[in-house]
Amino acid sequence: MTMHGLFISFEGIDGAGKSTHIAGLANAFRAEGRAVTLTREPGGTPLAEKLRAMVLGDPMDPLTEALLIFAARRDHLVNVIAPALLRGDVVLCDRFTDASFAYQGAGRGFDLNVLSTLEQWVQSDEGLLGDPAGNKPMRPEVETVIEPHLTVWFDLPPEEAALRLADARVPDKFEAQPVEFFRRVAQGYADRQQGHPERFARIAASQTRENVWQAVRQVIVEKGWLEGPACHE
């Protein structure tokens, strides 16, 4: 059994404008008859949402934070992402592992090699490829690491993101970080793009909402994954 769905993640510093467009993209795919699984990280399952509340709310050391985030990711992959990809859904995920490299790695200065090891372990398809009845796992010839087919990166200067978020909501643990933290996170995303140029699409997120939407949609159309006319809602 192969995972014939489409896995798209959305990344960027807090306030870059991802959420504004993910729902629009879900509508565009549904309008063309695709089943869509809309989800987010950390989170996406009852267990992972509990871990999210801890990670976003409680002080903890960087290793604990990284382990909780990757534990949430494993639960999310097992229970939501892999089943959706096996069904053939389009999975639209608000953040995935690039956020761990950007926030924990570049932002916090946590060891990138440890993050890479966690990535290999947690995103291994071992135990994820069940038969349709969900019984015995069917092992492929070669174990693979599940990652998005496309990562849409909303690139916005941290100062602009801070202005957008000012007074918008009570900041969580990450949103309360100083602008220097987000400069490092933004550089972390740029480094990830350099390491995975074929997977990343950079969107200049300083543009108007409509222009950002057109840029996001164009990336998907150019991949051949969407056809219809532009329609945001």
Ligand SMILES: Nc1ncnc2c1ncn2[C@@H]1O[C@H](COP(=O)(O)OP(=O)(O)OP(=O)(O)O)[C@@H](O)[C@H]1O
């Ligand atoms: N192109 C834009 N120009 C100006 N403001 C924008 C633009 N896009 C989004 N915003 C506003 O910026 C704020 C943050 O947007 P949004 O919540 O979509 O960002 P996000 O990347 O999902 O943030 P987070 O990751 O922190 O949830 C919102 O108030 C939104 O209305």
Ligand SMILES: Cc1cn([C@H]2C[C@H](O)[C@@H](COP(=O)(O)O)O2)c(=O)[nH]c1=O
């Ligand atoms: C996946 C992931 C997320 N984070 C951080 C980034 C954000 O500040 C929050 C999630 O909040 P959002 O409003 O849903 O964007 O979590 C992280 O530090 N590491 C990660 O792997």
